[in-house]
Amino acid sequence: xxxxxxxxxxxxxxxxxxxxxxxxxxxxxxxxxxxxxxxxxxxxxxxxxxxxxxxxxxxxxxxxxxxxxxxxxxxxxxxxxxxxxxxxxxxxxxxxxxxxxxxxxxxxxxxxxxxxxxxxxxxxxxxxxxxxxxxxxxxxxxxxxxxxxxxxxxxxxxxxxxxxxxxxxxxxxxxxxxxxxxxxxxxxxxxxxxxxxxxxxxxxxxxxxxxxxxxxxxxxxxxxxxxxxxxxxxxxxxxxxxxxxxxxxxxxxxxxxxxxxxxxxxxxxxxxxxxxxxxxxxxxxxxxxxxxxxxxxxxxxx
Amino acid sequence: xxxxxxxxxxxxxxxxxxxxxxxxxxxxxxxxxxxxxxxxxxxxxxxxxxxxxxxxxxxxxxxxxxxxxxxxxxxxxxxxxxxxxxxxxxxxxxxxxxxxxxxxxxxxxxxxxxxxxxxxxxxxxxxxxxxxxxxxxxxxxxxxxxxxxxxxxxxxxxxxxxxxxxxxxxxxxxxxxxxxxxxxxxxxxxxxxxxxxxxxxxxxxxxxxxxxxxxxxxxxxxxxxxxxxxxxxxxxxxxxxxxxxxxxxxxxxxxxxxxxxxxxxxxxxxxxxxxxxxxxxxxxxxxxxxxxxxxxxxxxxxxxxxxxxxxxxxxxxxxxxxxxxxxxxxxxxxxxxxxxxxxxxxxxxxxxxxxxxxxxxxxxxxxxxxxxxxx
Numbered sequence: 001x002x003x004x005x006x007x008x009x010x011x012x013x014x015x016x017x018x019x020x021x022x023x024x025x026x027x028x029x030x031x032x033x034x035x036x037x038x039x040x041x042x043x044x045x046x047x048x049x050x051x052x053x054x055x056x057x058x059x060x061x062x063x064x065x066x067x068x069x070x071x072x073x074x075x076x077x078x079x080x081x082x083x084x085x086x087x088x089x090x091x092x093x094x095x096x097x098x099x100x101x102x103x104x105x106x107x108x109x110x111x112x113x114x115x116x117x118x119x120x121x122x123x124x125x126x127x128x129x130x131x132x133x134x135x136x137x138x139x140x141x142x143x144x145x146x147x148x149x150x151x152x153x154x155x156x157x158x159x160x161x162x163x164x165x166x167x168x169x170x171x172x173x174x175x176x177x178x179x180x181x182x183x184x185x186x187x188x189x190x191x192x193x194x195x196x197x198x199x200x201x202x203x204x205x206x207x208x209x210x211x212x213x214x215x216x217x218x219x220x221x222x223x224x225x226x227x228x229x230x231x232x233x234x235x236x237x238x239x240x241x242x243x244x245x246x247x248x249x250x251x252x253x254x255x256x257x258x259x260x261x262x263x264x265x266x267x268x269x270x271x272x273x274x275x276x277x278x279x280x281x282x283x284x285x286x287x288x289x290x291x292x293x294x295x296x297x298x299x300x301x302x
Numbered sequence: 303x304x305x306x307x308x309x310x311x312x313x314x315x316x317x318x319x320x321x322x323x324x325x326x327x328x329x330x331x332x333x334x335x336x337x338x339x340x341x342x343x344x345x346x347x348x349x350x351x352x353x354x355x356x357x358x359x360x361x362x363x364x365x366x367x368x369x370x371x372x373x374x375x376x377x378x379x380x381x382x383x384x385x386x387x388x389x390x391x392x393x394x395x396x397x398x399x400x401x402x403x404x405x406x407x408x409x410x411x412x413x414x415x416x417x418x419x420x421x422x423x424x425x426x427x428x429x430x431x432x433x434x435x436x437x438x439x440x441x442x443x444x445x446x447x448x449x450x451x452x453x454x455x456x457x458x459x460x461x462x463x464x465x466x467x468x469x470x471x472x473x474x475x476x477x478x479x480x481x482x483x484x485x486x487x488x489x490x491x492x493x494x495x496x497x498x499x500x501x502x503x504x505x506x507x508x509x510x511x512x513x514x515x516x517x518x519x520x521x522x523x524x525x526x527x528x529x530x531x532x533x534x535x536x537x538x539x540x541x542x543x544x545x546x547x548x549x550x551x552x553x554x555x556x557x558x559x560x561x562x563x564x565x566x567x568x569x570x571x572x573x574x575x576x577x578x579x580x581x582x583x584x585x586x587x588x589x590x591x592x593x594x595x596x597x598x599x600x601x602x603x604x605x606x607x608x609x610x611x612x613x614x615x616x617x618x619x620x621x622x623x624x625x626x627x628x629x630x631x632x633x634x635x636x637x638x639x640x641x642x643x644x645x646x647x648x649x650x651x652x653x654x655x656x657x658x659x660x661x662x663x664x665x666x667x668x669x670x671x672x673x674x675x676x677x
Contacts, residue, residue, distance in 0.1 A: 078522070084477045085521055210660070254597055254613055258522050280521060281613075 001169075001185050006031045010038045011046075011151050013175025019162065020169040020185050030165045034158040038174070041154045044072075045146040047095070054146060062140030065129065073132045075146060075153065082149075082261045083125045086276075089268040090261060093137070094237035095145035096122035101242075103233055108224030110231065116240035123237045152215055152260035155179040159256075176216055179256040183210035195220075197247035197287050204248075205285045205293050213256035217263040218248030218287075234267045245270035247287040250295075251277060258282070336452050336459065337422055338379045341636070342372040343676040353646075353666035363389045377422045381431075387412040412437045426451045433467075439518075442469040448489070461505065463489035473518035483513030499541040508532045523612050525595065530559040547573040561594030562617065578632035584644075586624040589653045593617035596658070618661055621652025626668075636676035644668040 004027035006017045017034060021027035046052045057066045068076070082090040096119045100111040111119075122141045129136040137144065146153075151174045158172040159179045170181040171190055183189050189210035193203035197220045207214055219232035219242075234243040249266040253259035262282055266273035274295075277284045285295040351363040367385035374380055389410045418431035427450045435442040444467030451460045469483040491505025510530045517523040533556040541548045554566040570584035595610035596617045626644035633639065646666040650657030 081477065081521055085475055085519070087475070255522060262521060279519060 002027065004028060004031065006035070008035050008038075010035070011042050011154065011174065013151065015172075015174045017158065017173075018171045019167055021167055027167075030162055030167055033165065034161045034172070037157050037161055038154045041150060041157065045075075045150045047143075047145055047147065054144060057135055057137065058143040061137035061142045065134040065136035067133060068130075068135055070132070072135075073130075075149060076130055076135065078257065078261075079146075079149060080125070082265065085280075086265040086268065088125070088238060089236060090148065090265050091123055091125045091237040092144045092146070092148070093123050093125050093128065093142055094235060095143045095147075096120075096141070097235045097237065097240055098145075098233075100240075101231075101233070101235060103222040103224055105224075108226060108231070110226065111240075120237070120240050148264055149257050149261055151175055152177050152213075152256040155213065155256040174256075177213070177256050177260055178209075178215070179213040180209045180211055194250045194285050194287075195248070198291065204287055205250075207250070207252060207283075207285060209252065212252060212254045213259045214250055214252050215256055215259035215263050216248055216250040217260070217267045219243070219246070219267075220248065234264060236268055243267040243270060245289060246273060247289065247291065249273060249277075249287075250285045252283045336427070336450075336456055338373045338376060338420075339371060340373070341676045342370065342379075343636070343674055345369040345672055345674045347670060347672035350669045351666065353664065355662045355664055361389060363387050379420050379422075381418040381420070382416065384415045385413075387414075410438055412440075425454070439473050440469065440471055442467055444468065444485075457495040459493040461489065461491035461493070463487070463491075463507075465489075469513070471514050471518065475519065477518035478514060478516075481514035481518075483511055483515065485509055485511035499543070500539065502536070502538045504534070504536040506532070506534050517612070517614055520613065523614065524610050525612060526560065526610055528559065532557050545573065547571055558593070560617065562591045562619075564588065564590035578638075580630045582628040582630075584624070584626045584628070586626075587621070588624070589621040589657075590619060591653075592619040592658055615658075615661055615664075618650065619653055619657035620648050620650045620661065621654070621657060622646060622648035623652070638674045638676075640670075640672050640674070642668070642670040642672075644670075 001020045001022065002024050004019050004021065004024055006019075006028070008015050008017070015038070017031050019027040019031055021030060043049060044052055045054050047054050047058075049055060053066075053068065053072055057068075060066050076092075079090070079092045083092070097116075100115045100119045102109075122139065122143075124142070127138050128142075128144070129138060135144075155172050155174045155177050156179060158174075159170075159181050162170055162172075162181055168182045169185045172179050172181070176195065178192055180190050180192075187210075189208040191206055191208050192214055194205040194207065194214075194216060195218070196202040196204040197218050217234060219230055219234065222233035223230050223242075225231070230242075230244075232242045235241070236243060246267055249263045251259045251263040251266065253262060259282075262277060262280055263284075266277050266284065266286070269276050274284075274286065283296045285293060287293050345368070347367045347369070349363070349365040349367070351361075351365070353360050353362075365385060365387040367383065369381070369383040371379060371381045387410075389412070412435060414433070414435035416431060416433040418429055420427055420429040429446075429448045429450075431446045431448075433442075433444045433446070444465060446463060446465035448461060448463040450462075452458070465487040467485045467487075469485070471478055471481040471483065487507060487509035489505055489507045491503065493501065493503040495501050508530070510528070512528050515525040515527065515529055517525075533554060535552065535554040537550070537552040539548055539550050548571070550568070550570040550572065552566075552568045554564075556564045556566075558564075566586065566588045568584065568586040570582055572580060572582045574580050593612065596612055596614070596619075624644055624646045626642060628640060628642040630638060630640035644667060646668075648664040650659060650661045650663075
């Protein structure tokens, strides 16, 4: 059974799809269908496209309600649950903070208190009026952002499409968020490296999966350092400040969307992150502030 | 399954026939008394429950309980019970990929009480009861009416029951606020004395619940808002004079609109021994199919985001054995003591045809000690 590996770029990430199929042509056809759906989700939820659902909803902030379909409603419902279970730390409206935290600026600068306060005033998931058919952001300047779950949801969709097309062994990796479709054809599980938060190209640990997903949130994707302190892009909507405890948290879950949101919530919960993951019953690998690696899913990196 | 077994009520005592009443081991399984009991009694019990996975303790429950039955006149008796559960620990683990286990997750307390009045008439009896149960995040109130009709020769009892419960769920994390769940249950049953030494009982219950069934503490747990369950339970008790013991057999078939069907077979032997002792070894086999919206490994097939979904391993497919033994001793002046030990183990491959793959085995044990005083 040939393994066909396809790499592609979408959602501002380098992605890959590995599929075992009866023929190479079959694998390529299924990969094309899966990649088309990733592109569909990107077009629908990207903040950067004027015609996306996200852009339509954000443009109407402070004005009228915007019609949404069942898929968007399901994502909102999931985000709502994340909000509740994270005590408000996972907030789809926290995008306003991105406008005051610029990780590309040189020299870097921590936003002043007044700018943070102004941004925080535009955050508030509980104020958003939404149901299964419409959503309305109550104040001008508010925005929602599916960035915290869109890529992971796309990985789950790939798994669904690929499985429906009869493929039982494969793996999709969307920018480091991995969803596995069955074990490898000989029954051995996939071995997935967890990126080292401080050494580019090195693995800090590995996990083995024959189903489900692993997703990682870390302080190394976008960040700057001032006076030895690291400020990363995972922002706490209550304080306006970056998450400041774990170097990275990788979570294993049956769905990539669950793995991704739980790893983000664990980062934001800081010292309480492990407690949260235990409550959810999910295995994880966490890289502690001192660089030590811990967690119930841990296997040594080879 | 373990979670429901843990909360099963202590067996209620009663009798069917005068002949059967006198037989050791028949009595506790039959809940079909045909007249007010001659004596009342008080039971104090203490249950210690613990479960574990991969050698690591998960959940523990310490549960003292009190039960009394008091005949207040020739035709009326009352029953009352109170139980207090102190639970601590973590919910079951999901994957087989664990190389270690995690610590505590849950601490909770439950207090529950039940009161019942039964009035006997010539050929029938009616019972009315109320029950309430309270946890930090859960309040349940219910009531029930049961009617029993006795045949002229008293060898047969027909039972009809109706129960309703109103629950309110208030998760501590605010995932739901005062979420309601209402349940109604109907029972139809028949108990027949086949001889002076054998009784068969069969009943069918149907329950329908509407409301909140989700696990509010899990990120992805969405269950249907309606649940109906139909269960058929048949019990057969046969006394054997020669070894002076009673064989108890039971079978239950249950179908749940969540998509799961379960089968339970139980066999027990009640052996009377000298000096007021009795020993009851018991073996039970239980197997259930997975709920239609349970997703364990392998995942992915046909799942549509937003549709019902759970990873709750209690809704997975598995088989389980329970082995237990009860030792009781009757003392003078109406006192008796008993001690019971049960060991439960659940594995996915103990289900015929295989259960949910890659789930960790789950084990539990119960220790129950009790003191009873008849008056």
